[in-house]
Amino acid sequence: MLNEKQLRALKPREKEFTLSDDGQRGVGRLQIRVRPGGAKDWLYVYYLNKRRRKVGIGAYPSISLADARRKAAELSGHLSDGDDPAKIVREKRAASETSYGTLGDLIQAYTADMKERGRNTADEVMERCQRYVKGPFPALWSKPAKEVTSGDIRDILAHHIKRGLTTTTNRLRSWLHTAYQYGLAIEHDPRRQSVIRWELETNPVSVVPRQADWERQGERVVSGNELSAAWHGLPQYSPAAMALRLVMTTAGQRPQSLLRLRVENIDFDQGIIEIPAAASKNGQPHVVPLNEYSRDILTYLCEKALARHSPLLFASPKNPDEHIGITSVPHLLGKWQRDGKRERWSPRDVRRTAKTVLGQLGVSKEDRDRLHGHAMHDVSSRHYDRYDYLAEKRAAMQVWAAWLNGVINQV
Incomplete structure (x- = not known):
């Protein structure tokens, strides 16, 4: 019987040769073929109508011994049923060669590529596309991406516009457009090869217009009364509510970064949150000082995480x-x-509010930017300055904590 150690040690000879794995008579046999150039590939050898036949299973070590045995067992099953394994393999290959990746496959491949490039919004894009495309349009999600038309894209966006979505519809259009650009690029890039065939020729999203009047820069600054109402009015221990309170207490750190926090990212002795590069928008690690409110929230979250044996807060x-x-x-x-007919604001508006309040209270723009983890683009910061500015960030955070304390405890 073959084993992995033996397979790795096989050396080529002047002529190709084969070695057989043990097998039962009448059901075919798995063989490894070693070519003079050193290539090794798997064969399934069997007899049908008294004629010896063979089927290629794949190359070693891409196909492991265990996988080759499974494939051989599957083919021997077809042989036992009276079918020709070679014919079965040809039919499967023909089917795979004429099938193309679906719209859902394209979006999954695009978001997987985002993750590989360190884009921490990949999960959000995938979640939104599943919510706004797969949910209401399951047939379109399963349709080959090359067959999706501009009319299909228009219908998706029109559906959500009728539901009252505005900027989200533009975001969805942008994600779909970029996914198609990814599919077009990867299939023609000699340095990158997709395992799925797309056969895309054009981007069907390109001719669907973006609704420019819905694109506006955020201007909302949340009042102290609004923050206080949400602090006291939302469920006390709901994970999403706890996350929003953590956004408030950390002076508007990005929700996407905070939701990815693990127990190991919290250092209570040093009094800091260590946001890793993978969870940071600019791809750089970011240290956030704790204050009394964020410390209390994180203490609770860490205790709960340890109790359920999960590293995630x-x-x-x-x-x-x-x-x-x-x-x-x-x-x-x-x-x-x-539900309460309250004026709308979003978690992202807390960041703008903190930036504004801290400026009004005398914190410099540089310290506010550092507190929020903005990349500093001047030559000195990028190439020479290696000071961590933790003391300045602590001071800024205490200014915010004092203001927030007055807001939360206002009568």
């Missing part, structure tokens, strides 16, 4: 290995605002 109730959805925080806040 915001683990999903359905899957403890994944954090709660990126959209869960704005959805909770939006529902609370709609």
